[in-house]
Amino acid sequence: MDTAISLAVRLAGLEFKNPVLTASGTFGYGLEFVEILDLSRLGGLVTKGLSVEPMDGNPPPRIVETHGGMLNSIGLQNIGARAFVRDKLPVLRGYDTHVITNIFGFSIDDYLEVVRILNDGDGISAYELNISCPNVKKGGMEIGHDPAEAARLTEKVKRIARCPVLVKLSPNTSSITEVAQSVEAAGADGLSVINTLLGMSVDIYRRRSRMGTAMGGLSGPAIKPIALRMVRAVAQTVRIPVLGIGGIASWQDAVEFLIAGATAIQIGTANYYEPRVSIHVIDGLAAYLRDMEMSSVQELIGSFQD
Amino acid sequence: MIETVCSVVENHRLQPGYFRLRLRVRPPVEPAPGQFAMVRSHGEYEPLLRRALVFYRSYPGEGFTDVDFVFRTMGRGTSRLSRLRAGDWVDFLGPLGRGFEWRAAGSGNEALLVSGGVGIPAFFLWAEQLCARNVEVRLFHGDRTSDREQGLICVNDFAALLGSDHVACTTEDGSAGSKGLVTDLIEHHLIAADGRPRRIFACGPHAMMRRVAELGSKFGIETQVCLEAPMACGFGICVACVVRLKRADSDLSDYHRVCLDGPVFDAERVIWD
Numbered sequence: 356m357d358t359a360i361s362l363a364v365r366l367a368g369l370e371f372k373n374p375v376l377t378a379s380g381t382f383g384y385g386l387e388f389v390e391i392l393d394l395s396r397l398g399g400l401v402t403k404g405l406s407v408e409p410m411d412g413n414p415p416p417r418i419v420e421t422h423g424g425m426l427n428s429i430g431l432q433n434i435g436a437r438a439f440v441r442d443k444l445p446v447l448r449g450y451d452t453h454v455i456t457n458i459f460g461f462s463i464d465d466y467l468e469v470v471r472i473l474n475d476g477d478g479i480s481a482y483e484l485n486i487s488c489p490n491v492k493k494g495g496m497e498i499g500h501d502p503a504e505a506a507r508l509t510e511k512v513k514r515i516a517r518c519p520v521l522v523k524l525s526p527n528t529s530s531i532t533e534v535a536q537s538v539e540a541a542g543a544d545g546l547s548v549i550n551t552l553l554g555m556s557v558d559i560y561r562r563r564s565r566m567g568t569a570m571g572g573l574s575g576p577a578i579k580p581i582a583l584r585m586v587r588a589v590a591q592t593v594r595i596p597v598l599g600i601g602g603i604a605s606w607q608d609a610v611e612f613l614i615a616g617a618t619a620i621q622i623g624t625a626n627y628y629e630p631r632v633s634i635h636v637i638d639g640l641a642a643y644l645r646d647m648e649m650s651s652v653q654e655l656i657g658s659f660q661d
Numbered sequence: 662m663i664e665t666v667c668s669v670v671e672n673h674r675l676q677p678g679y680f681r682l683r684l685r686v687r688p689p690v691e692p693a694p695g696q697f698a699m700v701r702s703h704g705e706y707e708p709l710l711r712r713a714l715v716f717y718r719s720y721p722g723e724g725f726t727d728v729d730f731v732f733r734t735m736g737r738g739t740s741r742l743s744r745l746r747a748g749d750w751v752d753f754l755g756p757l758g759r760g761f762e763w764r765a766a767g768s769g770n771e772a773l774l775v776s777g778g779v780g781i782p783a784f785f786l787w788a789e790q791l792c793a794r795n796v797e798v799r800l801f802h803g804d805r806t807s808d809r810e811q812g813l814i815c816v817n818d819f820a821a822l823l824g825s826d827h828v829a830c831t832t833e834d835g836s837a838g839s840k841g842l843v844t845d846l847i848e849h850h851l852i853a854a855d856g857r858p859r860r861i862f863a864c865g866p867h868a869m870m871r872r873v874a875e876l877g878s879k880f881g882i883e884t885q886v887c888l889e890a891p892m893a894c895g896f897g898i899c900v901a902c903v904v905r906l907k908r909a910d911s912d913l914s915d916y917h918r919v920c921l922d923g924p925v926f927d928a929e930r931v932i933w934d
Binding site: 387390416 | 662664701706707708709710711752754890891892893894896897898899900901902903904915916
């Protein structure tokens with residue numbers, strides 16, 4: 356790679372070697388990928404959402420493939436924050452990348468308890484608050500749709516968190532910029548935009564959902580235009596950095612999000628069907644900057660011309 | 662597990678709707694019986710997800726392995742795979758999952774393989790391996806119907822390996838083998854059998870495997886089932902392809918990933934809803 360080109364970005368007080376991260380729920384706990392790619396090449400990775408206790412998740416079927424995407428209703432099955440700190444984190448520390456833990460709870464107290472558990476772990480760069488998962492009946496989702504509640508949670512987490520706090524926003528609200536402003540005022544260090552879009556798929560013979568639940572979260576290339584619009588709207592509204600997420604599957608997609616105002620991007624669903632996609636995006640981004648005679652990725656960020 | 666691009670050696674239509682795809686994989690891979698790969702036409706993202714195919718046969722070469730898959734066209738993904746031609750490129754991730762096991766703790770020297778429909782390819786590597794260990798292998802295979810000209814898929818390969826007296830077939834319409842269900846065939850065999858210890862391995866439709874699991878339990882025979890579930894990734898990330906398993910030490914149960922913890926499980930632990 357050309358050393359004259361800098362992919363480094365600064366975000367939430369942290370230096371990232373490049374703006375390419377992997378999104379929560381699509382990268383396991385990171386270690387599942389070590390046979391496939393070098394984790395140390397990534398700007399960072401975001402873990403599967405962690406709750407206080409291990410969670411069993413929703414009844415199958417949990418996915419339905421759609422045109423250009425997929426619906427999921429996993430229900431946040433995870434090993435729990437304690438097991439993550441005990442079993443995964445010590446191994447992850449061996450890699451030179453930022454580990455961001457996604458956090459989920461059914462109440463504000465739940466979130467705070469996860470933060471306390473993770474505060475004891477060594478090697479976590481930031482927390483990402485999941486206030487936007489569409490697949491659990493109570494908890495995160497209502498918080499994500501209510502600017503005041505989102506701010507209350509952010510403020511309480513910020514008070515005890517030992518590292519920067521990102522908040523992952525829901526697109527399933529008419530007021531994503533309101534929630535963004537509200538959590539910024541409450542002290543959030545960055546915003547992850549967006550989580551999955553609520554969707555449905557109907558089995559026409561059984562007249563029921565094709566998943567174990569009535570609704571699921573739509574992800575994949577199909578949602579990219581919506582995600583881009585929301586990233587731009589949020590980036591224009593707040594001063595804190597935005598991490599763009601939504602259907603990114605190539606370096607060209609990543610460049611679009613950076614131009615729209617994202618300081619970094621997270622790759623989600625593409626990890627499922629192209630496990631090395633994050634590496635391709637990093638390499639492609641560097642080549643693009645060279646071709647465009649730019650010396651730093653910073654020149655791209657928010658460079659959208661009206 | 663490797664992620665690579667490999668070439669299509671041949672793609673042969675066995676009979677309407679059924680194909681046998683041979684890929685040349687570099688570097689060499691050693692698929693264990695019951696393992697699978699996630700494949701798609703190279704660089705094509707419509708449909709988005711790779712398709713999981715169980716290894717049918719494998720042929721070691723110099724610096725590569727030729728692997729065969731037998732599949733039925735079910736939807737957009739498998740239809741695309743059916744149109745692959747020699748020389749085309751395929752994205753390959755594999756071998757994946759935990760396959761069949763012959764546990765030292767078990768007893769007996771007879772294996773009963775029970776397959777339904779397109780479940781039969783999951784057994785060929787296993788049958789080969791068991792034969793090499795001098796295990797007596799019998800295949801019981803059932804399908805709804807059979808092709809008028811070609812008969813039942815893969816059955817001739819098994820007859821050549823095991824001897825045709827060790828392969829019993831049945832179809833629901835009686836067009837090949839006896840008329841009826843494969844679960845009836847295996848039940849009659851177990852009733853008539855001499856009580857020698859043996860093991861059962863099953864792969865097929867959900868209802869078939871559920872019945873085989875009941876029979877295994879009723880006759881006190883160790884039974885392993887090879888499951889199928891919708892999966893996005895195939896290597897444990899998406900947590901979509903779960904099956905509920907009883908815990909060994911209590912009445913509680915948990916979801917386990919078919920792709921990573923399976924696809925082969927002890928039948929007695931599976932909760933069949």
